[in-house]
Amino acid sequence: AELEVTHWWTSGGEAAAVAEFAKAFDASGHKWIDGAIAGSGGTARPIMISRITGGDPMGATQFNHGRQAEELVEAGLMRDLTDIAEEGKWREVVHPSSLLDSCTLDGKIYCVPVNIHSQQWLWLSNAAFEKAGVPVPTNWEEYAAAAPALEEAGIIPLAVGQQPWQTTLAFQVLLTAIAGPDAYTKIFGEKDADLAAGEELAKVFEAAAQARSMSAKSNVQDWNQATNMVITGQAAGQIMGDWAQGEFQVAGQVAGKDYTCLPGLGVNEVIMTGGDAFYFPVLDDEEKSAAQADLAKLMLSPEVQVAFNLKKGSLPVRGDVDLEAANDCMKKGLEILAQGNIIQSPDQLMSADSLTQINDLFVEFFNNTSITAEDAQKRFVDLVANAD
Amino acid sequence: MHEARRPNPLFRNLSAKIAAIPMILTALVVFAGGTIWTIIYSFTNSRLLPRENFVGLDQYERLWSSSKWIISIQNLLIYGVCLLVFSLVVGFLLAALLDQKIRFENTFRTIFLYPFALSFIVTGLVWQWILNPQFGVEGIVRSLGWTSFSFDPLYNADIVIYGILIAALWQSTGLIMCLMLAGLRGIDEDIWKAARVDGIPMWKTYAFIVIPMMRPVFITTLVIIASGIVKVYDLVVAQTGGGPGIASEVPAKYVYDAMFLSQNLGQGFAASTMMLLTVLIVLIPWAYLEFGGKKRG
Amino acid sequence: MADVAIPVSAPAGHADQALAGPSGPRPRKVISRRNIILYGTLFVVAVYYLLPLYVMIVTSLKGMPEIRLGNIFSPPVEITFQPWVKAWAEACTGLNCEGLSRGFWNSVRITVPSVVLSIAIASVNGYALANWRFKGADVFFTILIFGAFIPYQVMLYPIVIMLREIGLYGGLYGLIIVHCIFGMPILTLLFRNYFTSLPEELFKAARVDGAGFWGIYFKIMLPMSLPIFVVAVILQVTGIWNDFLFGVVYTRPDYYPMTVQLNNIVNSVQGVKEYNVNMAATLLTGLVPLIVYFISGKLFVRGIAAGAVKG
């Protein structure tokens, strides 16, 4: 049957990855109708929600897994996938299993996780440090210490694109790296306000203040423009997800030689297991429902997982598949994953609403030098205390 | 002679009333109904889906304690006042220039008006690019040798709203000019002659005689500009996405973000209600002026 | 009384006077100070208005390497139409690599009926308000004008619910209705003002002649309303063609308009921004309203004069 699938994967690599799904799905005798909406989740999500609540649901739709779709599930608009999951033994194959947890509500499974994002990376330009006469740092503290020397050499220490999501990302990475994964999970998962008010977090905010001053002179919008500054040596480093690697590769740079990658800022090597998941709205049409089940199964099958994630450049959600084509930095990531140094993404721990408030705080803090680290922490504590 | 019974007034001009049903439905169900619905749900803690879970004024308290909202309001204020003033002034000046019996009037008018045909998305995009410090005006001027030149409104939180204003003016002054031109053309030729015979300089004629006579045009224009100001969203999204940081947030974007990004409908509805309230405060005096007592003579 | 007559021909005494002093038209220097200021200002402003268009065109004709070099204002060294081709036919949205062409006909399918229907409804509304004032009409009209100020985002949700309730959600009809609803305030205002400015006696004459509500509308009012219709068409074509939000929220992907493709092309955040393709896509998308506007620009001003100034 024909099945309309909506998602916001429109860039070249993403589209190619989606095509793998489509190919496999079409091969199973169904037809994939592509409903791509570019922009970010912010553009696409209201459209998807409107479609579902408006009574004209698509066959399947992408969501960042986590709690975004919680209410839709509660409202009974999303299909219960528990049968299929049990049949496919998802509990066993999905690794890390926390991914499946975020798809679970009241013991029932409602979504299919398809990949793992890893965003805790610091990318450094070797040439820039050479020029400033400092060794390439191996962790955040060294990096921050090198900032004055870099500035003296006319190099912007840290490149940050000004779109809010980039600031937020940088902050979250700082938080997990400096305060450690446990503190992170406590604060976001258990909303531990005492911890948020403590010493550990104070360090995080100080580091953020450092980052703020280190990036004061970077004025670019897009993340890839920021990456470009690192590539050209205008800036010394950037905190960005693994997708930044693509830019280095396009520019012909080699990991370790031209640039250095430090997962978890070299402090706490962890990977946030956020990612994308697919949900299946409840449909009346039996034929289509069957097709939904087929698609769900298909998405988690080892072949499709490999094909998809290779194109997407992300990590597969199955521990039992092998990625040979991955590059050095990516392999570092796989290693960390294998060691189990993983944390859940904030999406999975906290409601979108509370998260937005916290993100807004980060963005404001990062863009307004008149807010001191202490002030920001105080506000952060309030938000955590009231979060759900 | 018998008395004719007064027919039921409901059935007089029935076709007119039937024909007006779409309007009545739109006004009552969509606009009034939608507004009331929005207001009611602004008192709930609805998240992704509307729910009748009333929480009193919580959403409003949070709204007014959110610095993003405060900045949005401030931005709207700056943007609104500036756009209103500048587009009226520029629009009027252009119209006055075009009204000087100049050659190529049509060409100039077309040039000033064409941006109006483009969407805000397009406008935002082009101006984002022109104001880009690397490629745009700043880059060009610097490459010409003036290296200290700095013009990067979109990257400077203090003035970003003016960067948006530049694009908004570019897009909308054409229409204002058209309205003003139409108004100027509607002024009795004899007034100009009388002023010339009286020896009144051109600028005084405009300032003290013509502009006061154009009151109706200014009112229509005001309605059009003001409705655009309140709704400003696309332009900001296309140009800055609200950045740098939250420096260029506007209320409509706040509403959108609250409803769809943070999935807190209640918060979005509370923000909408505040916006609608502001609109009402502006609109009621206008409606009174338009319809209050004064009927068509 | 005869003594007051003055001969028509100039007396001899005035002959020399007739020669002296200025005569004929006042000489006007083409390059007077007034003209320099006037045309100078207009020219400078015109440059400001044309600049973005110039940048769009120039950029859309450059290759990516040339764009990276930096100057957006410099004319293309090597003109290439590849960005246009790509924008129209090759740019990808998800799995569909048909560029804007995929959305073009959808846009037409959305725009034409929406424009026609919204103008039809609004003109009838305006006519009813101007000529058949019934009790409460002004109240509805005021609410309607109030609606012009409501940000679209606010109404997104309630309308989803309403459309769902009447079962029109997701189809073309629902979208057309939405366009009619949001076009109604301003259009109704324009039409009302225009019809009010027409002589009321015409309307009365037609009633005496036995024409009914529709008879008067079609046979008397419509033929006299060309200028305001032009204004309405331009406003609606521009608005509906450029719409992104409604097109994408209230329909299925089979109906997505061109602007969705434009948005997809322009907003693919990850990867290098292909400015030249973006600009070509932007121009292609804006072409239809631009053409409509250029064709009927003169009538537009006339219509504005008739519909906006009065009232």
Added chain:
Amino acid sequence: MHMMDTSNTPSVAVRGVSLNFGAVEVLKSLDLEVGRGEFLVLLGPSGCGKSTLLNCIAGLLDVSAGQIFINDRNVTWDEPKDRGIGMVFQSYALYPQMTVEGNLSFGLKNARLPKDEIERRIARAAEILQIEPLLKRKPSALSGGQRQRVAIGRALVRDVDVFLFDEPLSNLDAKLRSELRVEIKRLHQKLENTMIYVTHDQIEAMTLADRIAVMRGGIIQQLDTPQAIYSRPVNRFVAGFIGSPGMNFIEGECVAGGSGTFEANGVKVPLDRYEFADGLRAGKAVFGVRPEHVVLGDGAEAMPFQSDLTVEIVEPMGSDSLVWGKFGGQNLSFRIDAERVVAKGDVVRIGFDPGRASIFDAGTDERI
């Protein structure tokens, strides 16, 4: 004046009609009967409610109270088209996008008349109004007079008993106005139908009307034949409104004694020939005498009242001249033959017959 059929019930009857626009009462419980074939003129200053009354009769405005009868039928709530009326407007109100023929046939087509009947009626109307050569033209290609003729034609083809005219000639220049006035008169004589004609031009009223209704502030002040209104106006307003130049008003006092005297600034006019409505009332009064009743020179000698007057202004009008001077300290104008030469500063002897004058109470403005 032509004959009208008065034996029958009235053609148009307005009974107790009131009309409010919001709080403003434009018509105040107005009564009016128009006989069959009568030419009734509604005359009054701007804003007095003439058009409003006409629109009520036509059914274009809903009355707030009262009833309207046309040919004995209560039409208060009928549609305009069903009332058997035709209407002609000041601004012509021709449908600009239709040809003259289209304009004439529009109403008939709406009434679904057979085609040949429509053609017959148009041909007749065109012939009567002499607009045959114009039938294929658009209104924009017509002169003002021709437009108004077409507008009349549009009423004519409807073949109705009652014609309503709302200042049909106001938009025309003086010359055309007087020409078309005659044509309307001819038309009335030919068709012999009822005509109600609104104007604020008293010349039109005088020349066209069988009866004139002078209105003011939504009330009919006097309803009578032109001659009666001209010579015996019921109040100062009517007196001043009719006649051009208007009646001369001299403010002064009525003094009892004998058959009464009017005194103003030393001038005394004996009132023995004046017919009082209900006896002389002494006190402040206004004496009104029409310019054309004041005679000069030889004629003056024959008049019961005579006086001297210094000429201030002479207005030659071609056929005659208008002379202005001071009488009893107040302006007095009168007509003289154009041949008679009078100049500013001349002292002339004038006379008039007080029996043809009107005297009004200074307080109520009613005729005494």
Added chain:
Amino acid sequence: MHMMDTSNTPSVAVRGVSLNFGAVEVLKSLDLEVGRGEFLVLLGPSGCGKSTLLNCIAGLLDVSAGQIFINDRNVTWDEPKDRGIGMVFQSYALYPQMTVEGNLSFGLKNARLPKDEIERRIARAAEILQIEPLLKRKPSALSGGQRQRVAIGRALVRDVDVFLFDEPLSNLDAKLRSELRVEIKRLHQKLENTMIYVTHDQIEAMTLADRIAVMRGGIIQQLDTPQAIYSRPVNRFVAGFIGSPGMNFIEGECVAGGSGTFEANGVKVPLDRYEFADGLRAGKAVFGVRPEHVVLGDGAEAMPFQSDLTVEIVEPMGSDSLVWGKFGGQNLSFRIDAERVVAKGDVVRIGFDPGRASIFDAGTDERI
């Protein structure tokens, strides 16, 4: 008519002025001199160029050729404000948002006149025009007549020698028109300045003018005193334009023999009392006689020419009545005293003096 100073050079002189709007020649090498203190009326049909000429004199339009002198000074290129003129417009052109006082003082303030001088002038103008109580009002709170008075006041305060009026009374109703006409006449007598007055109302022209310039198609057809234009029009156009109701034109033929005869449809009018401009020209001609020169009954007996006529229409106008009938198969109208009762269908005896008639060549329309 009042005296003017003719010893001097003309107050306004227009010499060889042409004006084109694009390809259209609106004024064609026009010459005109207006004496000091003269009241000159420009009369002509719509579109003949009256306003254009006035605007040229005021300096509001640039002439294409020719010169304009005001008080002996060549002002062809001067700004309007420097020409010493004041102008009054048909639409009043008052500044709507200023009070009457503001309207009057705005020009003076711009000329930087001292404050007390401004006050003095306003007080004087207000007194002359009797608008003192209105000074604080806005124009929207004034009646039409009051507005026009203020507009005149605005010209008055400028203290200039030449007043230009462009149809100042056209927007007023008949009654107000005749009142203000007299006021303008009075004003002229008082101020004794030059006035050029545009109108297409021939009554205004006749009553106000010292001289009338009848224009047509950008050319002055006749420039003469009202009486001369009335009684000896140079061509059929002028004859028809002046007089209300217009001159009766009877088309027929001039036949030589004796002092000539005019024949139309069997009616023969001997022309022995007619003064020919340059001798009788036989051939097709138009015989024109003014309605007021046709007399009825007893008077007719005394007339050199007499005929019988069947009455078709009687228009009572209060002071007199207008009677229409057929003469030589063509319409003829004449005035009778209101007292005389004549009804439709009556056969009456009429007479007139051919010496007071005008005969025009049927081809050139020139007076024979």
